[in-house]
Amino acid sequence: MNYILLFFILLPVLGFLISLLVPKEKESLLSGIAFSTAGLQFNGFVIFFLYWMYHQHPALNLNSITLFESREYVFYLDFYFDKISAVYLFVGAFLTFLVTIYSRYYLHRESGYKRFFNTVLFFYSGYNIAVLSGNFETLFIGWEVLGISSFLLIAFYRDRYLPVKNAIKVFSVYRIGDVGMILAMWASHHLWHENITFMKLNNFELVHEHLASHSLTGVFISVMILITAATKSAQLPFSSWLPRAMEGPTPSSAIFYGSLSVHLGVFLMMRTFPFWNHQLSVRILIALMGLSTSLIASVIGRVQSSVKSKIAYASIAQIGLIFIEIAMGFENLALLHFAGNAFLRTYQLLVSPSVVSYLIREQFYHYVPRQHTIEDSFPKKIEYTIYLLSIKEWNLDSVMNYLIWKPLKNIGRKLNFLTISRLVSIFIPAYLLGLFILFKSDTIRPEIAEYLPYPFSLIGLVMVLKSFSERKRPRLSWLLIIMNHLWVVLAISFNEHFQPEEAAFYLSGVLVSGVIGYVCITKLKSKEKEYSLNQFYGHSYEHPGLALVFLMACLGLMAFPITPTFIGEDLIFSHIHENQLVLAFFTALSFVVDGISVIRIYARLFLGPHVKTYHEIPYKSA
């Protein structure tokens, strides 16, 4: 029975791959592939479900593929199926099936018809990998796929400014979640000394035994998981991304940001429930976060005057409640709540354009000038204050800006003295020096060697921060990211066990995609006068092929699961010691900013309003 799980993983992936091959004029074939994939998945699931129930619904675990193995490190994919996966699989297949049929007609003649269905299937593949994952590594693959496909769906109207800007914003928030995930994985490696499966987490004695001696590590892992879940499920303080994700065609907003994507944080919490179940402080923290989110999101929702943002905040508020339910251990209730909320919001978003004719007619007959709301009974000053705060979304958006992005950018700006020539003249010798030290490391006193990873990883972080804040030279920005990877490897190499083969494994993806990307940018530069990182240039209008190749290179460079670098990243972390929290943090931060910086280069060069004005160009405010 275990192997049937592979069907649910491979079918969407297969659908996605086939859809890539279909020429873009074949509208009905494209959408046909999409809805048959989801339909087959749905029917397959129903049959499987009955069969599974008939066999006393055991939890299934499939340790399928080992992707990398070295002396003390194994990277394997693992799949797991239980009640939670069942509900998520069901809701996902049901909604994707209906929404793909819906979109088949809805998107007719839209210029990105193929792009849309490709991305939807890609997303759906990631979703299924995530909800069927049996360990953190597998979950992380799904997670990364969701992140990038969300970016592509939000930026679906890539010739306009706001979708692209918001897509980057959402992607950045997701990346913050990724830090949590990476650090949680790192800490759990050290806790379990293996890639723990979710199956094993259900073993109370095992978990209890490990946590008893490492209670702080336990709390750390739980908090990291919570941060990851909070970003995905738009809980405080990350909530403001969700309404901003509503930039794509309505059905994609409905299914992904109304239902599936936004409930994955909930999934993560339920999946790891056995782990933090006995950490009271964590449970209280989860409940508090859920409570504050549901309160604040619901008042923000009450003042929203656009239909999609209203639904988004209403949904966030309900997810806050679901977090409370999970914290209290009401798993079944939470699952029920998830499914209901997902269906409700999808439907609400899909019919949202009808709200005009419906409410206007309703008002025509039943208009009451002013309805009394609960807020009217507050003292005036309190009422106005809360209203005003809610209109400003409790400054959630600007707080994120001020706390996270501004400081990162400011550090980067301080590095403006770095030009290509200075980079070459300072950091290449420095790197060579580093390598030299590495080869002579046995001659260095161990107490010094112990601290060497820190300066190197800090230099790596500096590289990527500079890359992130670079405003003019795309190639410089790109090179800095590659260099960051090199510095990271150098830094980790001082941790004794790291083998050269492992480094090569890690760097292979980086270098290949780095070179491809560099060539793409150079090619673009030779063709276009207008080119920098200071604004969006929208060059995909004239160079869609180049844009696609460059996107692939970007994915490779940000350690997306299409190159060995993805596994290498995990590998690197396995070599960061338990007591090197700072090193882990630097490295994680590097990865995160890497991803954002790479996506930013892609977006600035290829997305947004086209810089050439010989055709219709949208307003920036559109």
Place this chain on the structure above:
Amino acid sequence: MKSSNLVFHEQDVLHNLKHYLPAQAPLKDFIHHNTLHAFQDMKFDKAIHTASEIFGYKVCLSLFEYRDLFRKGQIREDVLENVLKHKKPGKQLAVWRENLLYKEYNIEKSARIGQLRSIWKKDYYIDLDLIVHPLLYRIICSYLDQGISIWKFPVLNQGFLSSIREMERNTFASFFKTQRARGLLFNGQCELKELLHILVGDEKLYSQYLFDQQFTHPGWSGMVSFLEDSPDSLIDKKSISLKELITFELLLEIDAMDSKFGQTWAPLCTRVGKITGLFEKVMETEHTEVLSLWQEAYEWSYYDQVLAGVKKSQSLKKENGNAEVPSFQALLCIDDRECSLRRYLEKNDPKCQTFGTPGFFGVEFYYKPEHGNSVTKQCPAPVTPGYLIKEVGTKKKNEKEVHFSKHPDTLFRGLLISQTLGFWSALKLAISIFRPSISPATSSSFRHMDEFSRLTIENESPEDIENGLQVGFTIEEMTLRVEGLLRSIGLIHHFAPVIYVVAHGSTSVNNTHYAGYDCGACSGRPGSVNARVISYMANHPKVRENLRHKGIIIPEETQFAGCLHDTTRDDITFYDEKNLSPQNSAMHREHKMTFQKALDFNARERSRRFEAIDTSLPPEEIHEKVRRRSVSLFEPRPELNHATNALCFVGRRNLTNNLFLDRRSFLNSYDYQIDPEGKYLTNILNAVAPVCGGINLEYYFSRVDNHKLGAGTKLAHNVMGLFGVANGIDGDLRPGLPSQMVEVHDPIRLMVIVEHYPEVVLETIQRNPATFQWFMNDWIHLTVVHPETTGFHVFRNGIFHIYEPLLSQVNVISDISDLLVTNQENFPVYLIQ
């Protein structure tokens, strides 16, 4: 207009701004109008290129597109030659031909708008719009909101700014980040001059700065400007003015600057180099001239074949005025969507007669449905009626839909609802995808008025007045209207036993622009009430008596009957059938079949443009699919509305009844013989110019620049406050038409073809300066068909010129059925024989 170099006069600048901003009403009152109405005092060619230079709009197809059309034969070579021969005679011709066909131009567009404010980003490294806009939009939207938010804007004082002030005074939070802007809000009058002095510094630049600023979000500014002038178009009335919006925006800008630079920054004028004034004279370039020539060739490639068709059709049939009594007569709306239905009615019952006239049928009033809280206007937008028609004795009830209520979006009820109703939603979603059917979410034309209700049409006493409106019409007022209608369409004898007055409306779901699908002559409402009202009037014995004195003798057995044609579903409802006499009733049953069949075929003809429907199926089956389409949530094109419109005929039916015009023509019946002085023609053209011309130009501009002048794709639209749509949650409002409505439209101007003597028409159009401007400045083309010589006279620069169609042959076809399945593109004109 040339205020850029003068001192700043606030009133003038505001007035000027309002003139150029989009003038689109809230969604529920959506009415088509010329998008570039502000430039209508100039000749079309000059106007559009001026607008393009100033505001950066794309105003016609691109050189590439024209050349492509030429290659495909859609711009005809002989027409192009003819255009060049007239415009560039002699030696120039060869040069210009070369220019049009091969010369490369720099086609990058630069706009004057936005130059001044771009200095913020260039020299101050600050993106003011990015900081100010999201909050500004959200506050304006919340203030104007008509019912989306649960918690409404808490203060509604004497206006927007004083509400803001009141709120700012009583809060622990603030709209602002710094103190100076806050102080400016409270102190002083917040004169624009004072605020602009801080930001811009040089009075000469104020006007240009405000234009730059407001045109970064023309949607919101346009809406505010519109609501300032017509506050009644909101049900939940809000008082706001453009000046208040600007003041608040300036304050937010000062706040953003202060928060970044402290209070010490130098105003914008210190960094201004040489800058072109917004309204300085725009020079014609060779490129724009080339575009204008192409556009003319493009338009005439179509007009020429139409005129050739008319010529052919007229030569075929000389005898008209058949003495026989028609089986029935039908008065339909002038609307281009009724063009094919009339053809099918006449085909299925060759003895019937059809007429076209603006769909309010000459009766102007406000309509108040039973239990309604307010009234809706049932006549063309510029008319202000003095009458009220009330609906009484309804039976139907409004259905409710919980998904639109506020309950799912509140915290605790949301909890209950998402766990219960959530699963109901899943079921509804599945049903609505596999079995779409009419639901409370649907906007249906048949809901406008209860079929079995009564209407208060006859005025009981002069004192019967509600809110300044007289309830119903007096006999004299009725007579006047019936006579006007009948004479204007030339129906004063040969009355059939049953005369149907067919109004139209539409049914759609998930369609924010639903009002644009209904009858334009009824201010974007279904015309059902008008059809019943005029029928009642024309059936009234006393009205008949009065008409007899005026020489219109309607036989006693003749009865008028109102009906409503749903243009999306191709369904028809007949009203007051029980009032028909037994003989008429019997005939009516047959006519009903004629209508039914015609509608099936009409649906079939429309279906050729719908990808999802196979046009070769039997008409009844297609019709069922077309009906289903109208209630499908996932169908962004329930119908194609006025897309492809290009013509307007004003004349007798025999000008057009042999022609297959592919639903591209407005048809207004008119008989020059009974209107020698053009009295009724004046009225017709006064309506045709703004209504049909407005529709045509809105389609034109939304098509050529769907980003700046249209609403973009509707798939991403988000409803703002129930009055507009935007992309995402932080976007500007999007006036104009969505791409799904205009994508099949060919951007050509309207050609009005009038049957009368040229000298009478010339005199007629000059009677109303507003109407004359449309023709004189080439926003609409005008051709007159001489009733005696049947020659064509084209109106150019105030004079009629004789025109002989270049095309000598017109395609002839006996049955269009086979043609329909061939392709989805526009068809050429065919002669049906």
